[in-house]
Amino acid sequence: MAKSTPGDYDAVREDIKALLHQPEYDDGSAGPVLVRLAWHSAGTYDAETDTGGSNGAGMRYEAEGGDPANAGLQHARVFLEPIKAAHSWITYADLWTLAGVVAVEAMGGPAVPWQPGRTDYVDDSKLPPPGRLPDGALGADHVRAIFYRMGFNDQEIVALCGAHNLGRCHSDRSGFEGAWVNNPTRFSNQYFKLLSGVEWKEKTLENGMRQFYYIDEDSEEELMMLPTDMALWFDDKFRPYVEKYAKDKDTFFADFSKVFNKLLELGIERDASGRVTNTDNVKGGYHS
Template sequence: MSTEVSTDKYNAVRQDIIKAFPKEDYDDGSFAPVVLRLAWHASGTYDKNHKDGGSDGATMRFKAEAEDSANAGLEVARGVLEPIKAKHQWITYADLWTLAGCVAIEHMGGPHIPWAGGRRDKNNEMDCPPIGRLPDGALGKDHVIDVFITRMGFTVQETVALIGAHTVGRCHRDRSGFEGPWTETPTRFSNQFYKQLLTQTWTEKKWDGPRQFEDEDGDLMMLPTDMALLEEPFRPYVELYAKDKQKFFEDFAAAFLKLIELGVNRRARL
């Protein structure tokens, strides 16, 4: 008996996800950026050396991973998607979260991600990856290399493309400790992140919060990990994506698909 899910069933989930995004009194009027962050953080725990972590399992359902300080605020995204999971009980959380992230990207004007289902949910908190695997925005270039290239197995180009997701969304003082948006259009997926990074004059913010940078008007911000992209070996790709939005979209789509597929082994389940 075939266990394949019809395209129509996934399309129905997609439509319900899109309907859940608008929210006038939340951030910039949309849940799409935080839903994208959920998919990113659910996937970014993968370790290619230990071959664990990643989106397969949806282990952020458990307290150990949900309360990782790097995941602060993501209960909002999980809550937004919970009624959709209740309506479409056949879909796993692991598939729902990653699909929702892909839908969010496209909904905000970004590229289509050729998402595929087949992830399973793990049901034991012992399956949660070790705390501390997600990127720490307060650190610098060596940390970016360690997390993205050494542990997850991305190239330099893929790393710069993935961090370009900061073109949408904003940081919250009561979650990450950081505060503010990266761009003036935090609900529109574009290459503005790279343009702002290169063209604005960024100075360290004088405040009682963690180290971050601000533009001359104090309206936009960058994290230390963002500023690291201005250094070698990352800078040439920042310059490329600032000039060529289509190239960024193509490279981001490929890198994000790789991210949400890390650790997913459908063949082992046949």
Template sequence: VFGAPPAQKEAVKRDYGAVRKAIADLLEADEYDDGSFGPILVRLAWHSSGSYDKATNSGGSNGATMRFSPESDYEANAGLKVARDLLEPVKAKFPWLTYADLYTLGGVVAVEEMGGPTIPWKEGRSDMDSGNACGPDGRLPDASLDQKHLRDIFYRMGFNDQEIVALSGAHALGRCHADRSGYVNPWTFAPTTFSNQYFTLLRDEKWSKKKWKGPLQYEDSSKQLMMLPTDMALIWDKKFKPYVMEYASDEEKFFKDFAAAFSKLLENGVPRTQGEAPAAASPAPAA
């Protein structure tokens, strides 16, 4: 029996719908955190991309450099090995898929599966094969700092005040882990549902300093929820606050602005041929 002609053998169908489904199938996990790996996949997509520096066009999701030391060991990336390991079987099942595309698509699928907006995403990132291209440490935000720091970090990536607030709304999802960041607790009562609850809580709750030996964080009246100093900065800063109020009262607007800003984050630094529309065509969502 003869095999298929070589040309046909090599023609791999790049089925991103199947990749999306494989990622979606990994999310639910009763034994992990609040029952989903979704939040940590969103954090992985963000930290892979948030190393971008617009001035030098360095860092960003292209390259998937976070697989390598020193980037994998940066304090800001503590805990993300859980997310990278989770995605390994998807990489094994679809060997043609790059890690850089996988880590960004993981965040996109997670947001969508947790009830968030459709995020425009496009394949085409390539992988570096060593840590030589890792950006320097310190490009991700430090939660203990203030609005000036937030602007320094996010303006460097090419974001404006409105986009900073929209992106921060991802903290509707997930929680802090004492052994990763030193902080504890989730931001919202529904940490596996993408919503504007982060903003309604920032607006409506009375936040006070948590009395404990850990780093400064804020707690609500139930003492079950938290805000980081950088989260509080969004309601204290007079330019950020109007966006918090807007997203608290208009979830649709938040979803629309988040989708645009998150898509831009994942696209930052990705080389596209001239005239190619970035992140224009989003493959059909997994069935």
């Protein structure tokens, strides 16, 4: 990996793309876990207190990184270390979010607008408390409480959850097991097609976790849904968006691009030229 001039984000993008291929890792790709890293780095945002979010890369610290919801994301951070070593000028907060958007596009998804300027400066006594990320075992009320807190509406929630086209659950991380779709390294609207199109049955794993399953007729592969995924289908206000995205891949891609960018910008303040103005990242009360 060649060193780069500060600000050469294209060089960083190229190096991220080159590391996505990981023959020894899940489905041969680091892509899905990098998307999850970007999401969890930002998904702690609380609009009311203007705390959390991707600014500060707080997951480097035990207080945030040790949230059980973040189990397994050390793999994603380790994948990115050689990139940080070669391009030491990029902040972790920018690198983690950029890796997510590069991975989405490289796996066949939409281009997602991305702006740099996040800081790694964080007052570690003010890290977001554990419990700000969603719990897959719960239902629609919980999903709304978590995502409304960040400032998203129902349509945006459904679009964001379409990221479950990618990757899989690991019993040693979340306790859930399996992938949502047959080809979990290809970004598509297959998740919505399956959610709306086939019959899901509930089961309890040996570890006591409840999830939903469907045996794909062609591949005979068992696919899964979390209780929160099923909630998007059972809920009268979420369901129309699931149906729309199942039928219309282009609309899903356009909406996902917008909302993933919005997620990664939560808590980042910019001036008219796009420069980040809150690089001290110390305001707000994280203990409310």
